[in-house]
Amino acid sequence: MQKTAENALARIRMLKQEKALKAETSTDIARDWDERLIRLKTTEHLLDLYVLFESFCKSVLDNLSIMEEQKKCPAEVKVAITSLIFAAPTCTKDVPELMTLRKIFEKKYGEKFVSEETNLQSPDCAVNLAMVMKLRxxxxxxxxxxxxxxKANV
Incomplete structure (x- = not known):
C-alpha cells in the first residue's frame, strides 16, 4: 500500500506541474473568450482535484501504522480513503494508482465498506463533497x- 500511495503521489505532483504548464498554452489557442474561460476554469478544477488527491495520499501515508494496527478504517483517514476510492474509477486514466489503492482498501476493509462509505446517498458517506463537485x-x-x-472539425 505504501509504494502504491507514494507512486500515486509522485504521479499527481507530475500531473499538476504538467497541467499548469499546458494551461498557459491552451488558452492561447482557444477560438473565443467563452472557450478560453471554460478551459481556464476546467484546468483550475483539475488542479484543485490534484491538490486534494495529493493531500489524501499524504494522509494515507502518514497514517499507515494506524491502518496496519486496526481492522476497521481509522477515523483519522476515513475521508481520505473514501475519497480516493470514490475518485478511482473516474480518474483511472490519469492516475491508475488510485484504482490499485481502491482494490487494496476494498480487500482490507471489505466490499461493504466501499459500497456504503462511498455512496453519496448514505448518511455514513465520508467522501469529500468538494472533491465530488470538482470531479463532476x-x-x-x-x-x-x-x-x-x-463540431469544429466537421
Whole structure:
C-alpha cells in the first residue's frame, strides 16, 4: 500500500506541474473568450482535484501504522480513503494508482465498506463533497470542450 500511495503521489505532483504548464498554452489557442474561460476554469478544477488527491495520499501515508494496527478504517483517514476510492474509477486514466489503492482498501476493509462509505446517498458517506463537485464539473466541462472540437472539425 505504501509504494502504491507514494507512486500515486509522485504521479499527481507530475500531473499538476504538467497541467499548469499546458494551461498557459491552451488558452492561447482557444477560438473565443467563452472557450478560453471554460478551459481556464476546467484546468483550475483539475488542479484543485490534484491538490486534494495529493493531500489524501499524504494522509494515507502518514497514517499507515494506524491502518496496519486496526481492522476497521481509522477515523483519522476515513475521508481520505473514501475519497480516493470514490475518485478511482473516474480518474483511472490519469492516475491508475488510485484504482490499485481502491482494490487494496476494498480487500482490507471489505466490499461493504466501499459500497456504503462511498455512496453519496448514505448518511455514513465520508467522501469529500468538494472533491465530488470538482470531479463532476471537470468532466462535464471537458466533455463540452471535446464536443466543440468535434463540431469544429466537421
Amino acid at each position: 464539473y471537470y468532466y462535464e466541462e471537458a466533455a463540452k470542450i471535446e464536443n466543440r472540437k468535434l
